[in-house]
Amino acid sequence: MPNENEPKPTSERHLPVLLERCINLLSAGIEAARAAGRGPVVVDATLGMGGHSEAILARFSDATLVGIDRDEQALALAGARLASFGERARLVHAVYDEIPDVLDRLGLDGADGILMDLGVSSMQLDERERGFAYSYDAPLDMRMDTGRGMTAADVVNTYSVEDLTRIIRSWGEEKFAGRIAKNIVAEREKKPLTTTGQLVEVIRAVVPAAAARTGGHPAKRTFQALRIEVNEELDVLERAVPAAVHSLRVGGRIVVMSYHSLEDRIVKGALQARSRSSAPPGFPVELPEHRPELKIITKGTEVPTETEIAENPRAASARLRAAERIRTRSGR
Numbered sequence: 568m569p570n571e572n573e574p575k576p577t578s579e580r581h582l583p584v585l586l587e588r589c590i591n592l593l594s595a596g597i598e599a600a601r602a603a604g605r606g607p608v609v610v611d612a613t614l615g616m617g618g619h620s621e622a623i624l625a626r627f628s629d630a631t632l633v634g635i636d637r638d639e640q641a642l643a644l645a646g647a648r649l650a651s652f653g654e655r656a657r658l659v660h661a662v663y664d665e666i667p668d669v670l671d672r673l674g675l676d677g678a679d680g681i682l683m684d685l686g687v688s689s690m691q692l693d694e695r696e697r698g699f700a701y702s703y704d705a706p707l708d709m710r711m712d713t714g715r716g717m718t719a720a721d722v723v724n725t726y727s728v729e730d731l732t733r734i735i736r737s738w739g740e741e742k743f744a745g746r747i748a749k750n751i752v753a754e755r756e757k758k759p760l761t762t763t764g765q766l767v768e769v770i771r772a773v774v775p776a777a778a779a780r781t782g783g784h785p786a787k788r789t790f791q792a793l794r795i796e797v798n799e800e801l802d803v804l805e806r807a808v809p810a811a812v813h814s815l816r817v818g819g820r821i822v823v824m825s826y827h828s829l830e831d832r833i834v835k836g837a838l839q840a841r842s843r844s845s846a847p848p849g850f851p852v853e854l855p856e857h858r859p860e861l862k863i864i865t866k867g868t869e870v871p872t873e874t875e876i877a878e879n880p881r882a883a884s885a886r887l888r889a890a891e892r893i894r895t896r897s898g899r
Contacts, residue, residue, distance in 0.1 A: 584882040589887075590622055592864060593623065593820055594626075594627075597630060606630070606631060607627060608633065608670075609630050609681070610635065610666060612683045613663055614645050616645055617634065617644070620649060631675075632652070633658075633669065633673065633675070633678070634658040635666065639660060664803045666811050666814050678811075679816055680822070681815060685826060701763055701767050723751050724760060739791045740829075742778075743774050749773075812837075815892040821890055843859055844859060860892060865890075
């Protein structure tokens with residue numbers, strides 16, 4: 568009989584979101600590489616537990632997969648999952664805004680496909696000691712890279728009322744941000760807040776019950792805000808999309824899945840800015856370097872089907888955007 572205390576295999580713990588759609592979108596970049604006579608290179612910029620990467624390597628037998636993640640535990644799990652692919656899977660401990668540097672270190676001059684699956688991973692939510700989830704008590708950590716940086720406990724125990732209000736309102740889109748921030752500061756003066764359970768109770772005390780009934784768990788938005796602050800997620804994303812586009816070869820595609828409006832707004836803005844002419848208003852001739860770098864592939868955002876959401880509830884908030892590189896920076 569299976570031991571219930573043993574962790575499930577990685578393939579059972581993680582269901583990749585919008586898997587077939589991602590593979591199909593990336594396939595055009597793979598074909599462009601083949602047509603140019605080179606081996607395709609695909610970057611999974613947010614490797615996680617390796618579900619998308621495994622499917623890419625299995626589908627495209629000539630592709631090299633570069634997997635990037637800042638979470639060393641994720642890298643270890645994905646490495647075991649992808650071991651059978653040998654040197655075709657090249658995994659790197661880095662943050663995904665470092666794509667150009669990672670490719671350069673590996674001796675690769677570009678990518679034919681780049682995938683970003685943003686936000687917190689299934690593994691991080693499931694590992695209680697990481698402190699990402701509000702549903703059980705754990706140390707108040709929330710770092711994606713546990714080897715460096717401040718923790719969520721550092722934030723809630725040192726930030727001012729004003730700064731806590733700002734991040735909870737801005738990153739969590741929480742209308743009770745001021746109340747929550749004031750209560751955090753009041754409670755930490757009695758004793759430091761060190762666990763997720765303590766923080767949940769502090770939030771529950773000031774969020775009206777009626778709001779919790781209609782808006783989901785009262786701590787959901789505050790936990791999102793703290794996670795974004797601890798990991799500098801939006802700052803990284805603002806750098807990462809342009810860096811990814813810079814690394815794409817002509818014909819290559821970027822596919823990005825976001826899970827809340829703050830992420831999607833950044834992705835949309837970055838892709839659309841590069842899909843329009845950069846010629847100054849009134850400029851008589853559009854020079855080659857002014858032409859759009861990208862062609863938007865998706866119409867608005869694409870979302871999971873009801874069937875996929877039923878199989879994988881964590882996919883419910885996913886929003887997918889994709890674009891294709893249509894010229895180099897020099898205009899050719």
